Amino acid sequence: MEIPKTYDPRQAEQEHYARWEAEGYFAPEINRDPAAPIFSIVIPPPNVTGSLHMGHALQHTLMDVMTRHKRMCGYRTLWLPGMDHAGISTQLMVNRELKKEGLSRHDLGREKFVERVWQWKHESGGQILNQMRREGASVDWSRERFTMDEGLSRAVREVFVRLYEEGLIYRGDRIVNWCPTDQTVLSDLEVDKTPQAGKLYYLQYPIKTADGTERRVTVATTRPETMLGDTGVAVNPKDERYRELVGATIELPLTNREIPLFADEYVDAEFGTGAVKVTPAHDPNDYEMGVRHNLQQVVVIDQHARMTEEAGADFFGLDRYKARELVVQKFEELGLLEKVSDYEFSISKCERCKTVIEPLISTQWFCRMTELRDRALELMRDKGEPRFTPEVPYTKVYTDWLENLRDWTISRQLWWGHQIPAWYDEQGNVYVARSEEEARTAAGTAELKQDPDVLDTWFSSQLWPFSTLGWPDETEDLKTFYPTSVLFTARDIIFLWVSRMVMAGLRFIGETPFHDVFITGTVLDKHGQRMSKTKLNGIDPLEVFDKYGVDATRLVLASVGSTDTRWNDNQVESYRNFANKIWNAARFCLMNSDGASVNPDAFKTENGTELPLHDRWILSRLNKTARDVDAALARYQFHEAVQTLYHFFWDDFCDWYIELTKADVTGEEVSPERDAARSRLVTVLEQALRLLHPFMPYITEELWQRLPGVDEQLLHSAYKGARPSIMLAAYPRAEAALIDERAEDKMAAVIDLISRVRNIRSELNVKPGDRVRVLVGAGEERAREVFSANRDQIARLARASEVSIGERLEAPRASARAVLGGGAEVAVPLEGLIDFAQERERLAREREKLQKEAAKLEAQLSNPQFAERAPAEKVSETRQRLSDIAQRTAALQQMAEALK
RNA sequence: AGGCACGUAUGUCAAUGGUAGACGGCUUCCCUUACAAGGAAGAGGUUGGGGGUUCGAAUCCCUCCGUGCCUACCA
Numbered sequence: 001m002e003i004p005k006t007y008d009p010r011q012a013e014q015e016h017y018a019r020w021e022a023e024g025y026f027a028p029e030i031n032r033d034p035a036a037p038i039f040s041i042v043i044p045p046p047n048v049t050g051s052l053h054m055g056h057a058l059q060h061t062l063m064d065v066m067t068r069h070k071r072m073c074g075y076r077t078l079w080l081p082g083m084d085h086a087g088i089s090t091q092l093m094v095n096r097e098l099k100k101e102g103l104s105r106h107d108l109g110r111e112k113f114v115e116r117v118w119q120w121k122h123e124s125g126g127q128i129l130n131q132m133r134r135e136g137a138s139v140d141w142s143r144e145r146f147t148m149d150e151g152l153s154r155a156v157r158e159v160f161v162r163l164y165e166e167g168l169i170y171r172g173d174r175i176v177n178w179c180p181t182d183q184t185v186l187s188d189l190e191v192d193k194t195p196q197a198g199k200l201y202y203l204q205y206p207i208k209t210a211d212g213t214e215r216r217v218t219v220a221t222t223r224p225e226t227m228l229g230d231t232g233v234a235v236n237p238k239d240e241r242y243r244e245l246v247g248a249t250i251e252l253p254l255t256n257r258e259i260p261l262f263a264d265e266y267v268d269a270e271f272g273t274g275a276v277k278v279t280p281a282h283d284p285n286d287y288e289m290g291v292r293h294n295l296q297q298v299v300v301i302d303q304h305a306r307m308t309e310e311a312g313a314d315f316f317g318l319d320r321y322k323a324r325e326l327v328v329q330k331f332e333e334l335g336l337l338e339k340v341s342d343y344e345f346s347i348s349k350c351e352r353c354k355t356v357i358e359p360l361i362s363t364q365w366f367c368r369m370t371e372l373r374d375r376a377l378e379l380m381r382d383k384g385e386p387r388f389t390p391e392v393p394y395t396k397v398y399t400d401w402l403e404n405l406r407d408w409t410i411s412r413q414l415w416w417g418h419q420i421p422a423w424y425d426e427q428g429n430v431y432v433a434r435s436e437e438e439a440r441t442a443a444g445t446a447e448l449k450q451d452p453d454v455l456d457t458w459f460s461s462q463l464w465p466f467s468t469l470g471w472p473d474e475t476e477d478l479k480t481f482y483p484t485s486v487l488f489t490a491r492d493i494i495f496l497w498v499s500r501m502v503m504a505g506l507r508f509i510g511e512t513p514f515h516d517v518f519i520t521g522t523v524l525d526k527h528g529q530r531m532s533k534t535k536l537n538g539i540d541p542l543e544v545f546d547k548y549g550v551d552a553t554r555l556v557l558a559s560v561g562s563t564d565t566r567w568n569d570n571q572v573e574s575y576r577n578f579a580n581k582i583w584n585a586a587r588f589c590l591m592n593s594d595g596a597s598v599n600p601d602a603f604k605t606e607n608g609t610e611l612p613l614h615d616r617w618i619l620s621r622l623n624k625t626a627r628d629v630d631a632a633l634a635r636y637q638f639h640e641a642v643q644t645l646y647h648f649f650w651d652d653f654c655d656w657y658i659e660l661t662k663a664d665v666t667g668e669e670v671s672p673e674r675d676a677a678r679s680r681l682v683t684v685l686e687q688a689l690r691l692l693h694p695f696m697p698y699i700t701e702e703l704w705q706r707l708p709g710v711d712e713q714l715l716h717s718a719y720k721g722a723r724p725s726i727m728l729a730a731y732p733r734a735e736a737a738l739i740d741e742r743a744e745d746k747m748a749a750v751i752d753l754i755s756r757v758r759n760i761r762s763e764l765n766v767k768p769g770d771r772v773r774v775l776v777g778a779g780e781e782r783a784r785e786v787f788s789a790n791r792d793q794i795a796r797l798a799r800a801s802e803v804s805i806g807e808r809l810e811a812p813r814a815s816a817r818a819v820l821g822g823g824a825e826v827a828v829p830l831e832g833l834i835d836f837a838q839e840r841e842r843l844a845r846e847r848e849k850l851q852k853e854a855a856k857l858e859a860q861l862s863n864p865q866f867a868e869r870a871p872a873e874k875v876s877e878t879r880q881r882l883s884d885i886a887q888r889t890a891a892l893q894q895m896a897e898a899l900k
Numbered sequence: 901a902g903g904c905a906c907g908u909a910u911g912u913c914a915a916u917g918g919u920a921g922a923c924g925g926c927u928u929c930c931c932u933u934a935c936a937a938g939g940a941a942g943a944g945g946u947u948g949g950g951g952g953u954u955c956g957a958a959u960c961c962c963u964c965c966g967u968g969c970c971u972a973c974c975a
Contacts, residue, residue: 005935193972200975221975234975271974278975285973345974393904397970400903404971491969526911528968559913559923564968568912570924577937578923588934639914643922658934666933755941761929762941768930799932853919860918865955874918874956881919 003590003706007583009549012702017133025727027140028480031076033718039070040078040481042465043139044489044497045147047086048121049093052131054523054531054557054567057541059488060137061557062520062638066486067138068694069633072731074718078481079138080468082145083126087417087457088182088190088352094120094416110415110452117416131542136550136697138727143477145468147460148418155467156460157421157434159508164422164432168368169410171422171430175280175287176364176409177348180305181355184413185364187456188406189496191357193346198222200343201328202273204336205233208249208258217245217261218338220272222345223282224331225323227252228311229300230259232278234289237263239274253336254327255312257298264289281361297361305358320358365411365420365453372503373405379502379512386487386502386517389636390562394494394519401495410456417454424449462500465513482509486516486636494519518636521563528566539567551696552576555646558638558695578646579699582692585654586703589678589685592665596678597709598686613750613790614660616743618684621652627734629691642695649688656751657684660793682707686714687732694731701726746786750794753787753826756818757798760828763842764816771801777809778824787824817843817895819888825895840896847892850885857882 024030041063046056063079071077094117095105105113132139145152163169177186201224204216219233233250235242248261266289267276280290281297290297300311307315307323314330315323331337348357379385380399388394411420422432423439425448433439440446460467465487469478483505489498498517505513523539525531531538544553552575559571603619605611611619625648632641664677686707693700704710704726712724719728757774766772774794778784787794787805795803811817811827814834818826857878860866867875 006937007935219975223975266973268974273975276975283973283975285975288973346972393970397904401971522969563913564906566912568924571912573937574923577935580937581935584935584938586934591934643914647922654935655939758940759942765929768932768940856919860956863955867955869955870918878918 003587005584005587007549007580007699009551009579009698012698013134013136013545013550016698016701017136020138020725020727021133021141023723023725025722025725026079026138027142028076028078030722030728031071031074031718032720033074033076036074036076036718038078038480038485039067039075040080040484041067041486041488042080042468042484043082044487044493045082045084045145045461045464046128047089048083048125048146049086049089051127052135052541054539054541055490055520056128056132057135057553058520058523058557058560059490060132060135061554062518062561063488064135064137064697065554065558065638065694066488066633068697068727069731070485071138071727072690072693072716072729074716074730076480076718078140078143078477080143080145080481081129081132081137081139081141082464082468083129083147084457084461085146085148085417087412087414087454088184090117090121090125091414091416092182092352105415113415134542134545134550136554138697143468147457147464147467151470152460152463152467153418154434155463155471156418156455158472159463159504160421160455160459161432161434162508163367168371169365169432170368171363171365173361173363174366174409175282175284175359175361177357178303178360178362179350179353179355180303180358181353182350182414183303185362185409185411186350186357187409187458190351191348192351192354193348195344196347197342197344198347200272200341201331202338202340203227203253203277203331204338205250205252205277206336207245207261208251216336217242217250217275218273219275219277221277222343223324224327225307225315225320226279226282226300227277227327228255228307228315228323229279229281229298230277231257231280231290231295231298232259232293233261234264234267234276234278234293235261235274236267236269237265239263239267239269241269241274253334254314254330260293260295262293264292282359284359287359287361299361301358301360303358303360364409365422365451365455367408367410369405369408369503372507373402375506376499376502377402379506385512386498386514389516389518394491394517397491398494398499402499408456410459411451411453412456413452414454417457418460420451420453420455422451424451458496458500461497462504463508465501465505466509471508478509482513483511484514486518487514488518488520490522491519516636519562521560521565523557523560524564524566526566526568531567544569544572548572548576549579549698551699552579554697555642555695559642561636561638563639578650579696581650581654582689582696582699583703585649585658586685586689586706588658589682590706592678593682593708594678595670595675596682598682598707598714599679599709600683602676602679602683613743613746613786614657614793615680616740617747618652618657619738620740620743621648622684622687622732623734623736623738625652626687626691626732627739630734645692645695649692653684653688656747657681659797663792663796682709686710690726690729690732693726693729697727704729749783749786749820749822749824750790752820753824754794754797756820756826757800757828760816760818761799764830764833766830766833768799771799772828772830774798774800774803775809775811775815775827775829776803776805776824777807777826778805778820778822779807780822780824783822783824811898813898817898818846819891819895821884823884823887823891825891836899840899843892843896843899847889847896850889850892854882854885854889857885 067077067079177191179186200220200222202218202220204218207215207217209215230252245261246263249258250261252259278286278289280287280295281299282301298310300308301320302308305320307318309316422430424430425443425445431439431442433442439448465484466482469482471478501513525537529537552572555575556571625644628644629641661677661681665681667674689700689704710724715728716730722728776787784805791803809825809827812829814831815827815829
């Protein structure tokens with residue numbers, strides 16, 4: 001069996017994925033068991049414009065670990081892939097392309113533009129899906145979906161119509177977040193608030209008085225240009241300073257309008273001058289006040305953020321910032337500019353293009369959320385679903401947000417997306433319908449124009465868990481895979497996406513879309529900064545794959561789980577080394593595998609003979625590992641699962657089991673004993689590979705295929721008939737009967753003895769090649785039996801020429817000594833190497849360590865309240881530990897004496 | 901401005917109120933025929949500071965310092 005000395009991930013990565021996909025292993029149909037339990041996940045659809053970043057790689061790894069694990073456990077598993085059409089991003093992307101050709105979307109017209117977007121999508125969209133293949137993601141490509149697919153679009157129209165018919169969707173004039181660059185409305189969630197250093201301008205407004213005396217009221221504002229649209233000034237009703245002015249009329253400068261001064265609770269008397277200029281058409285709060293006080297709405301800024309005709313001849317056509325300068329200048333000339341102060345405030349910007357948002361009044365479609373929201377809150381209250389991991393703080397984040405939910409602006413002034421299924425006749429009557437034909441029938445005319453707006457991208461993504469499964473048809477897939485088992489996603493879309501899916505799922509299917517929600521952590525750069533395109537500090541997962549291999553990267557990502565982690569190549573390197581370790585362990589097993597085969601019966605013995613200790617021990621460790629990994633995955637504790645597997649493989653299997661079996665398996669001569677030992681070795685390896693497979697799919701498959709005796713028999717019964725792959729092998733389940741604490745205790749004693757001798761050798765600089773004599777004194781017969789039974793192995797691993805075991809330690813004066821757990825003692829005679837004073841010091845140091853610990857324990861035990869209040873178990877455990885330490889201390893003392 | 905988290909070895913992270921660990925890095929020795937991407941041994945911590953609850957605190961409470969995140973309508 002020729003296999004290279006170092007693991008080269010490339011080859012395995014290239015070979016296996018294509019085969020898995022071609023064999024249909026990813027599709028749920030591979031499972032032939034009609035009674036198989038179901039496990040399903042839908043991918044958070046990445047933007048069609050996106051390319052893979054660490055956040056995706058993290059999510060995908062976790063999803064794949066879960067999916068592969070469940071698949072190996074015999075579940076009928078579906079991990080459904082797909083993409084989001086990503087309205088604004090995609091439109092912007094294609095706009096940019098057009099611009100290079102000197103065109104704008106308006107030159108093409110809507111139809112051609114949309115065609116162009118589709119063309120772009122087919123040619124260069126969805127790179128991310130191919131990148132997912134590299135990750136090893138076991139998604140069912142036969143069920144790939146796109147939010148603009150005909151089926152999903154039908155679901156969107158269906159939902160829109162139903163909600164409209166129930167009165168939950170309505171059209172209305174409202175003040176909205178308007179992006180002057182993208183020319184569309186944005187929801188509150190698509191707006192970034194960024195702190196900004198700005199100015200606060202104090203403007204004086206003259207008050208109209210009966211006798212013509214001059215009185216003024218000062219208002220503070222960050223946006224002087226909006227004063228042209230002021231239709232009132234508000235003060236707090238409790239504010240003494242202005243009490244008598246309430247009801248007064250103000251002569252608004254630069255216009256010939258007169259506006260009222262009124263009182264409203266909203267105004268904070270403490271801030272600024274306590275008087276607020278009110279511009280209902282250009283500020284959301286002012287809009288509300290305007291509604292309350294029946295104020296006029298004067299629109300002075302248009303959709304391009306330029307001043308309108310209403311702003312007056314001096315300002316008409318000016319950019320909003322130019323207008324600001326001019327207003328300030330004119331106030332100054334009129335002597336009405338009181339002062340200007342520096343002021344930091346937060347400003348709303350378009351999440352996509354970073355243009356400052358202009359609040360504008362416009363006609364939009366909205367969705368009332370209260371009713372939908374209440375059902376989601378109920379589900380959380382009654383059933384605790386969805387169950388968030390980590391529970392803190394996300395459960396609260398989710399419910400708090402739902403409680404404060406406002407109506408959702410669902411229309412967008414874009415061309416790329418689901419056009420709103422509403423049609424207007426010439427009189428302006430609206431017909432909401434599933435199709436134009438339906439609308440025509442309802443209207444009784446063919447002269448209809450469809451609403452030009454499209455729906456917010458999230459309107460379609462909220463339906464993802466069921467629209468992808470065929471809804472509104474009652475498909476087999478929908479029945480089988482809905483609700484999905486768990487959702488893996490990032491925390492920034494809990495509101496945008498997670499909550500809306502819950503609401504939509506409850507409303508349209510009557511059931512939660514997923515029972516569990518796992519919120520992934522954030523992968524940060526090494527300075528703790530969020531990775532971003534603009535900062536250019538992102539780490540490309542594909543480069544990491546190239547450098548260290550996919551499997552190693554996946555282990556790091558699985559360990560990240562839900563914590564925010566600074567990316568560190570060292571971690572990947574460490575797991576790359578682990579992959580190499582696995583490779584070489586397997587290499588050793590394969591080099592000694594003639595006459596062996598993977599065989600679950602390899603550990604069975606005839607007529608009740610007991611297996612050697614190390615075999616019973618590794619079985620116990622293996623089963624504990626299976627148990628712990630299973631428990632960790634059930635709690636989504638990926639980090640814990642990885643740690644458990646890492647230590648089992650490296651420490652237990654490589655460092656000890658292989659070493660312990662080495663003599664048995666490397667024999668030149670063919671013998672049944674040798675072959676049996678070899679079979680046990682490859683069988684343990686095979687089990688270990690299965691345990692690792694969900695985390696490290698490539699290397700495990702690569703090695704598994706090379707093991708002697710792997711065949712269909714090893715597959716989970718649900719996959720009988722499939723071509724053998726570790727993907728379909730049964731995930732090892734812990735058998736309680738094989739967990740053997742006594743074997744583990746005995747093995748621990750052997751390991752302890754070997755380690756003590758190695759320690760002595762190292763501290764006394766004994767050359768690795770030099771053999772030493774090992775003398776053991778053990779009072780307990782059981783201990784002596786264990787040591788005797790494993791004498792050869794102890795000799796080999798401690799590089800001893802001889803291991804003699806007696807009831808009492810009898811050693812020459814010139815020996816290095818150590819105390820073992822349980823009170824046994826070991827001595828290594830080292831004539832000529834021992835410096836007596838130094839040796840005494842070494843022993844003294846060790847005794848000191850023990851005494852420190854003993855002092856702690858004694859203090860604890862001498863406290864009467866400890867015995868009284870601590871659980872009895874804890875108390876006796878502490879006593880036990882103390883007496884053990886006492887025994888060892890005494891032994892050390894004696895040893896030191898012997899050296900005098 | 902409010903709310904919520906977090907602060908553990910030089911770095912990245914673990915630890916149901918019960919002996920603070922892992923990996924990387926570091927030191928010493930070893931290219932021992934699976935693996936130097938390895939082996940053996942070792943150093944390194946008053947768990948951000950201070951206070952409290954408790955028999956017992958990294959863990960629970962208070963406070964200060966520092967760092968993140970989220971939400972929000974102070975013009």
